[in-house]
Amino acid sequence: MxxxxxxxxxxxxxxxxxxxxxxxxxxxxxxxxxxxxxxxxxxxxxxxxxxxxxxxxxxxxxxxxxxxxxxxxxxxxxxxxxxxxxxxxxxxxxxxxxxxxxxxxxxxxxxxxxxxxxxxxxxxxxxxxxxxxxxxxxxxxxxxxxxxxxxxxxxxxxxxxxxxxxxxxxxxxxxxxxxxxxxxxxxxFVIFYQFGTLAIPDILTKAPVLWHQGASIATITALLLLAGGVGKSAQLPLQTWLPDxxxxxxxxxxxxxxxxMVTAGVYLISRMHIIFQLSPIAQMIVAVIGAATLFIAGFSALTQYDIKRVLAYSTISQIGYMFLALGVGAWAAAIFHFMIHAFFKALLFLAAGAVIEALHHEHNIFKMGGLKNKLPVIFWTFLIGSASLAALPLISAGFYSKDQILWYAWAAEGGNPLLWFIGLLGAFITAVYTTRMMILVFWGEAKTEIGHRPGKLMTVPLIVLAFFSLFAGFIELPHNFGHFRLFSDLLQQVLPETILKAGMNTELQFQILALLSTLGGIYLAYVFYYKQPQRIEKLKQSRFVMNLYLFWFSGWGFDKLYNTLIVKPIVFMANVNKNDVVDKLYQGVTFITIRLYQSLSFTQSGSLRWYIMGLVIGAIIILSMQIML
Amino acid sequence: MKSSIEIVMLLAGLLFVLGIAGVIIRKNIIFMLLSVEVMLNASGLAFVAAGSRWAQPDGQVMFIFILAMAAAEVSIGLALILQIYHQHKSLDIDKLKEMKG
Amino acid sequence: MDIVFYITAFVTVISTIMVITRHNPVHALLYLIISLLSISVIFFLLGAPFAALLEIIIYAGAIMVLFIFVIMLLNLGKETARQEKEWLKPKVWIGPAILSAILFVELFYLITIADVAPYNLQTVDPKTVAISLFRPYLIGVELAAMLLMAGVVGAAHIGQHKKMILHRFLKEEGRL
Structure with a gap:
């Protein structure tokens, strides 16, 4: 094998x-x-x-x-x-x-x-x-x-x-x-400098020996690795590339x-978990980044009208959950959510791709609608994916993985109520934007004619993924609900067990809260987008809401911020330095060389007698030096 | 015969300088080649004189080498002159300025 | 110093001056032969009879014959002499002559400041020269042999009658 x-x-x-x-x-x-x-x-x-x-x-x-x-x-x-x-x-x-x-x-x-x-x-x-x-x-x-x-x-x-x-x-x-x-x-480089090796098993065995708990070098290394993960996984503050x-x-x-790919950061952090464990600060930062990202991306997803951008922001937000889990020390939970997320998000993207294809490359969800009966396979699979994304209780895989993270955000060693609350709020927002997307795309009246329907090659993967989005969650059930731990037992070989704070035995309450937030989100979206769409119009009248909407729509203005802070100064400097100041020195050297060559080439007259004259004059000079000195 | 090396060396130097002057002032390649022969002779004279000063054969040996070299040089040089004359119908060195930089 | 030396030296210098100033190549050649002969006398005076013989046989004999052949081949005669007369204007030769004079003065100074005592001349006979030539200087002899070989081959190659051949760059220029 x-x-x-x-x-x-x-x-x-x-x-x-x-x-x-x-x-x-x-x-x-x-x-x-x-x-x-x-x-x-x-x-x-x-x-x-x-x-x-x-x-x-x-x-x-x-x-x-x-x-x-x-x-x-x-x-x-x-x-x-x-x-x-x-x-x-x-x-x-x-x-x-x-x-x-x-x-x-x-x-x-x-x-x-x-x-x-x-x-x-x-x-x-x-x-x-x-x-x-x-x-x-x-x-x-x-x-x-x-x-x-x-x-x-x-x-x-x-x-x-x-x-x-x-x-x-x-x-x-x-x-x-x-x-x-x-x-x-x-x-x-830091790791190699410190350990003299880049082999992962060696690093993981040497790190606790060489570095003591909370060592600043561990924090620096962990933060540098985290920066790599943040860039790859589109987390705050490097998240702006993923929607584009x-x-x-x-x-x-x-x-x-x-x-x-975007979960490579999660892999890196869990792979190097020992270094992160050595630095509580770095781990705290991981959790904070995760929480902040899931929050910000969630609100941005709420305002997008391009179906793929909605999903992109939801991806950022879900990876935020994984970072949150990593940060609080719930390693297995993060990997579990990674797996479930991979299933349902791949499903959602593929289904969205099928919808876009069927509607002549229409990305705008406000121009979709009424696809429920026209594309039944896609509708059902998309529904299952959305349920998983929104963490619909009990029946969807997403519920089991996300609920676990929320519970650990409170109860695990690195958890605290604020992180938990942001996670809960994120879950609520997730439910809202997922339902909004579902309603706009599949219910209501048809706004765009359907082109060709997806063939077997496209629907079969959707069905397989839908199956996993529904049932993959059952390999890991909550403590108070079957306590079936196939997945975390497997990962226990590699990742440390999640340590709970003392006196935590109220998981049920948290599950009910999570359940309520999800259902509440779904209901809210149902009311606003299905029952009484005029309320949205009313909200749009308000200047404040409109500004907030635009702010969220632009992804909390990060693009603009980076544009002003980084891109524009660099472009400005590049413009100033268009003629390359440093290069002037070298241009000067070439200029002098060319002038010297031009003036010296005059002596290359081709006349043999002049050359001999040169020789004679040289001999005279050398002999004069002999005489003088 | 009592001898002083200086005077022989002076003669060699004078011949050498005359050779140089010949190379520079003549336009005709044949004359330039002749002047080069004069210069070679002058240096041969210097060698022989130095060899005789210390009663060693090395000076004469060097003279023999110079002789061999002069023979080779003259044969090549004359062949070149023949060729130049055929190509350019002239022996004027100033007409051979094609290699101007 | 021997009076003979001064006379021969005087002859050498005069004949060399004649070499570089003659208009007719054949005249110049004759003066060069005289110069070479007088140098061979000086060699003899310096106690180098072997070198003196070689000077006469090879230089005055063989090499000068080459020159004569070439001059005859090129058919240089009165026409050349007339041309030389035109070329050899004071304007042309005065500068180089001054430079050469300076060079000679410097040589003169450098040679005369050296305080050299007179010495007794000893004849270095051909046998010593030959032993020296074929023992320590054997490599030099081999190299000289190779040089002569290269000279023969090169002269044979260069001397072939060829058509006027322009260099390829010049050809291109001409076409343009």
Whole structure:
């Protein structure tokens, strides 16, 4: 079983190579077969390895397969080693499984696109990089995967590059994530400087020995790593790229910007959890960032009219929940929410893609409506996804994962009531904007004619994902409700158990509060958007509400803030320095050289006698020096 | 014969300078080549004189090398002169200024 | 110093001056031969009979014959002499002559300030020269042989009659 491990990342990479090199000469059927087939094969291998891993847990708690030594510089010899433990198993499963479904969906969704093979090549490369990221045994290899997914994200956001807006969005995503990546690289330097190694198991064993609890170096390292995670996972303050990243095709949004890549930050933090545990401050900051992000993104999602932007903001908000969970020390809960979120958010994006496709690329939810009976499959799957996103109690998977986070936000060691309250408010907002989106898209009167209906290739992945969005939650049930802990038991091998504060046995009350907030949110949206839409109009009369609306719509003005604070000064300086002040020095050197050459070239007269004259004069001068001195 | 090296060296120097002057003032390549021969001779004279001063054979050996070199140089130089004359129909060195920088 | 030396030195200088001032190449060549012969006398006086013989045989004999051949091949005669007369104007030669004079004065000064005692001349016979040439200087002899070889090959190659060949850059310029 163990030696199949290398096949998981290699298959998508082989797919990428074939499609990138020979994609133009292959027929569309073959492109789809190679593109989706390679990832599907990986998705089949993962359960095989996973069953082996679960039924006969290895003594070390992980499978590790060294392929070769990457480079050797003195004591520094990072290896290409694949490393599979419970944590990466969850990630690999999600990446390959959802990746395979999304690839199959894409085969239908992108059917009429002219760059069919380029799309699949990029997607395969992405899956490869992401697998490398989660299977890496050292931080250098992880960083390779980290940058690889960044590159693929850039390529796929700008997939329809003819439109300059898409290119701009791609550049924005690339540059903003680069800020985080740079910080992360510095973090890696610090780690290497401190431990002399980048191998993750070594770091995790050495860190508690070398650093004492609360050491400032631990805080610095943790914060630098956090900055990397924040950039990749679109958290405050580097969240502005994700809504714009929706310029890419919907399957890309589903795979990269909802299910997998944006959760790389969650993976990184949980992978390096020991360093974060050594620094309570850093962990607190993680929680605060998560809470602030989920709050801000939630309100922004409430005001968007582009269906994909609503989902983008909800993604930011849900990842905020994961960060909150990581911050309060509920490691397993964060990973659990990651998995559930991957299912339902991929589902939502794919369904949204199908809706957009059916409505002639209409993104505006106010121009949709009445699709309930016209697109029944999409309606039901979207409903299930929305229920999971809104954490509809008991029946949806999202409830179990989010409820767990809310409970830990109060009860876990790092939790406090404020974090819990923000989380609860976030859950309420989530319910509101999800219901609003559902009502606007599927109820009411039809505003746009339906084009073609999605085919089997697109609906089957939706149904599979809907199934998981409903039932995946049952593998981890709350303490007072069956106390079924399959998932956290698995992760216990890697991540520390969540420690509860003393005297916490009132989970039921919190569950009821969470339930009420969700139902309240749904009801509120129901009243405002379905029952009495005129109330919205009335609200719009008020200046204050309108300003607030615009403020939220612009994502709390972060784009504007960065524009004024960073972009404009840099553009201004670039304009001032257009002629490159520093370059003047070098231009001067070349100028002097050219003038000297011009004046000296006069002596190259080609006349032999002048040259001999020069020789004679030189001899005279040398002899005179001999005489004088 | 009692001898002082100075006077021989002076003669060599004078011949050398005359050779240089010849190379510079003549326009005709053949004359320039002749002047170069004079210069080579002058340096040969200096070597032989120095060799005789210390009664060593090295000076004469050097003179023989200079002789060999002069022979090679003259054969090449004369071949070049022939070729130049065929190409340009002139021996004027100032007409060969094509390599002007 | 021997009076013979002064006379020969005087002859050498005069004949060399004649070499560089003659208009007719054949005249110049004859003066050069005289200069070489007198230098060979000086060599003999300096106790280097072998060098004196080589000077006469190779220089005055072989090399000068080469010059004569070339002058005959090029058919240089009165026409050249007339041309030389035109070329050899004081305007042309006065500057270089002054420079050369300065150089000589400097050499003169440098040579005369050295306080050298007179010495007894000893003849270095051909045998010593030959032993020195083929023992310590063997490499030099080999190199000289190679140089002569290269000279022969080079002269044979360059001397071939060819058509007027322009360099490819010049050709392009001409076309433009």
């Amino acid at each position: 163990n030696n199949l491990l290398w096949l998981i990342p290699v298959l998508p990479f082989a797919g990428f190579l074939i499609l990138a090199l020979a994609g133009k000469h292959l027929s569309r059927v073959w492109v789809a077969l190679i593109g989706a087939g390679s990832v599907s094969l990986s998705a089949i291998i993962v359960p095989i390895i996973g069953i082996g891993f679960l039924s006969h847990p290895p003594a070390t708690g992980n499978y590790s397969q060294t392929l070769w030594t990457w480079m050797q510089v003195g004591d520094f010899n990072p290896k290409i080693t694949l490393f599979l433990d419970a944590l990466s198993l969850v990630f690999v499963f999600v990446i390959t499984f959802i990746g395979a479904l999304i690839h199959i969906y894409s085969a239908g969704f992108m059917a009429s696109d002219k760059d069919y093979s380029r799309f699949f090549a990029c997607m395969n490369l992405f899956v490869f990089s992401m697998l490398l990221l989660v299977l890496a045994d050292n931080l250098l290899l992880l960083y390779l995967g980290w940058e690889g997914v960044g590159l693929c994200s850039y390529l796929l956001i700008g997939f329809w590059y003819e439109n300059p807006v898409n290119g701009y969005a791609a550049r924005k995503a690339f540059i903003i994530t680069r800020i985080g990546d740079t910080a992360m690289a510095i973090g890696l 990243a929706m310029a890419g095709p919907s399957p890309v949004s589903a795979l990269i910007h909802a299910a997998t």
